[in-house]
Amino acid sequence: MTAIDAVSVFLPQRRVPVESLAAPLGLSDMQVRLFRRFHGLTEVRRDPALSLTDLLLRAAAGLTALPALRRRVRFVVYGRAFPVVTPYPVNPLHEVCRTLGLGHALAFTLTQQSCASALAAIDVAGRLLAAEPDTPDGPPLALVLTGEKAFTRDAQFIPETSVFSEGSSACLLSAGGGRDRLLAYACHQRGEFDVAGGESPARFQRVYRPALAEVIGRALDRAGTTLSELRLVLPHNVNLMTWKRLCRLIGLPLERVLLDNVTGTGHVFCADAFVNYRTARERGLLRPGDRYLVAAVGAGDGATFAAMVFEH
Amino acid sequence: MDDGLHLLRAARRTVTGPAALLGDPVLRERTAGYLADLTRPYGLRIPDGLFDAPPGTLGQSYGEMAAELIPVVVPPDEPVDLLVLTFAVHDMLPGRATAAYLSHVCPGGPMSFALCDQGSAAAFTGLRIARGYGCRRALLVTVEQAVLPYDAVVPVPARHRAVAMLYGTGTGTGTGTGDGARVTALRQHAGVRADDVAALAAAEVRELTTGRGDAAVVLGADLAAAWPGPGGDAVTTGPQRQPSTGVWWALLDRLAADAARPRPVVAADYEPGLGYLSVVALEPVSRSEPVGERGAHERAQPLVRLRGADGDPDPGAG
Structure with a gap:
């Protein structure tokens, strides 16, 4: 049975009040008030100085057990809301894998379920783990990543509904963990x-x-x-x-x-x-x-x- | 009972016409804005006037390319449980949740998602995931377009192409077309250096064809360039500059050519940019039938039905 063994989250420190989004996004005062008063959305996290690769690496860095377990990581599944976030062939996922010493793992992005893609990524990673034999170092693991930049208008807000924060997460999955x-x-x-x-x-x-x-x-x-x-x-x-x-x-x-x-x-x-x-x-x-x-x-x-x- | 996945039907297409959605000025403007934001941090430039050009020169919509193939391989009474769309080069609607749309137009309203950022390995990964789902039917669609709307200095595919493959459990699928070709092995290796891929690929193919002297080998063009094994009629090479669809295109050619006397096939490809070697082995289900038990009319039919016209203006060029 798929289990989450560890979770790490990274959110940029920089806080941006929703009012600050009005001018760049062309939002009216009414729209801003709707976010703050009706929807309870007052601020988001954004940091232009951090790249997507930075976001993913900071989340992974919070998995303190990962360096010791990395040889057991067989899959890296990046659940992403936006299907295309870099020009082809720029590939932050594989940059992250190389940096983390996970070049031996099968890494891919799962997308086109928008913000539900992370749950599908967990499901898929669990199924891949279930069919994977043990590694020489122990049962196989999967690293599931999420993380996005608010890089374009559609990635900054949903009209009358929500505003997006930049951030990322990393979690370790196993096929038989108990946590x-x-x-x-x-x-x-x-x-x-x-x-x-x-x-x-x-x-x-x-x-x-x-x-x-x-x-x-x-x-x-x-x-x-x-x-x-x-x-x-x-x-x-x-x-x-x-x-x-x-x-x-x-x-x-x-x-x-x-x-x-x-x-x-x-x-x-x-x-x-x-x-x-x-x-x-x-x-x-x-x-x-x-x-x-x-x-x-x-x-x-x-x-x-x-x-x-x-x-x- | 055989509960493994079988390749039941397939269809493929070279697209030459425009993407209908890109005729919509609202969507064009939205795409233009998305692509400008996408490329700006990387110092890339979108050609002036690109979005003033006719839709036919602008590029493709993977939703349209895939949606045209779905009814060709999936009859309305054969609901699909899982749909996986794979691509490397993105299309001209890069912000769109195309897989979610395809679920809507595919019989069964399957669970759907896209796999990317893995080059040519993504379709193999999609098939691997389908095996893990234990579903009755899974539709795998791999797509690529021949343009990039910015000045990235990288090779792009030669043509806009799509391949759709319907996989299902071997029995009880109600296809009436036989049980297709069973997927008997699927292996992927990560971190494979260009210097090592030839030996590793040869070892994999050798192991998967041991004792099967009649087995055919299908290689993607990037792997064929390094292939050290025997050539000749037993080896089919995928078309050049079709990194995502090429090996599958060639696999379907091989299966069609072997229709009268089906034989095992091993298909393999190498993703040079990311270091993935992927290998799949297929076994025609009726292979054990003694020759002569299939009637002449049956021998004329491929075990895996390749449906629909290629729509390729130059099929001889692969």
Whole structure:
């Protein structure tokens, strides 16, 4: 069973108030107020001095066990929201692998599920590990990376919905670890909301919460658990209002959703799950045996709704 | 019961026409902005007037290239569970979640994602992932376009090409086309230096063809350049300057050519920029049938059906 053995997160220190985004993005005062007052999004993290490679390496550097375990790392899977983030053939993933001494690992990017790509990356890495024989140094491991720069307009904000923070994460996965075991994964894609799919943004707004509720329910069913048995929900940091409304829809007490990072960090692309996991651990919110759910929505062109249930 | 994946059907296409989506001025403007932001930190330049050019000269949409092949290989009554899109060179809609769209137009509404940043190894990785999913059917689509919209000094593919391959479990797939060619081995090596790839590839092919004197070998062009093994009719080489689709294009040629007398095939490719050697072995399922048990009309049919016209204006050039 796939398990997360270690998690590291990097967020730039530099904080940018949402008001500062107004001029460069051409946002009106009303739009800024919507972010701050309605959605609870007050600031994001951005650092123009840090490259994408820098972000990924800083997250990996937080995995203190990695240098000793690197020869067991067979796969490096980079879950990324934006499909193309550098000109071809610039390849930050392989730069990171070389720097970390992981040139022996199979490294690739998994994308086109927008901000839900990280959960698919965990699922895929787990399946690859399950089929992989032991290394001479022990059971194989996978390194799952996330990390993005707010390099273009679409990567800076989602109109009327969210603002993005730069950041990154790194986690070590094994096929048989015992720390955070993956019990179930569910994913539902709605490609009709692509530019060629013909569906309207207004309809997307209407299906958003019911679709997320459905995929959460499916993940819970597969895990053989219920909403009431969950200790915690680690959300995507899209905004506060979405989660307040979703909680009402599915009957989940809002206090069981870890929303601490929405206000001060915003939406860290694919890294939200790991940012929130770190906070949950720092606050001592997860005890051995606790079950928790991770939710993600990829809402670029096309939409992907995903949820995972773990046991800590 | 054989629960491994079989290559059941395939289709491929050389695209010569314009991408319809790039005729949309809103999308063109959005793409222009995205590409400007993408290239600026790297000091690359987008040619002046690029986005004033007719769509036919601008480049391709991988969504359109793949969507055209899906109905050719996937009948509506054969739902797919997993769709993997792979590419190295990006298309002209680089911010688009194309795989999510393809899920919408593929029977079964499969789980879908794209793999990239791995050069020619990505399609092999996609097949490896499909094996791990244990699904009834998986659709693997690999795509490449022949242009880059900025002045990067790197080789680009010779043509816009796409290959779609439907893989499924060997029994109960309801294809009515036989059980195709079973994937019997799939191996990938990382960190392979150019000086070492010839010996490693030869050793892999030798091991996978031991005792199979009739086995065919298909090599991507980058591996063929280093290939130390025997040549002749047993070796098929992929077309030059088609790094993502070439080996699969040649594999389909080989399977089609061997339709009357199917034989094992080992296909391999080397990604020189990133150091990956990938090898896949396929075994025709009906190979053990004594010759003569297949009727003449059956022998005329390939075990793996290559469907649809290539649409290649110059097929002889590979």
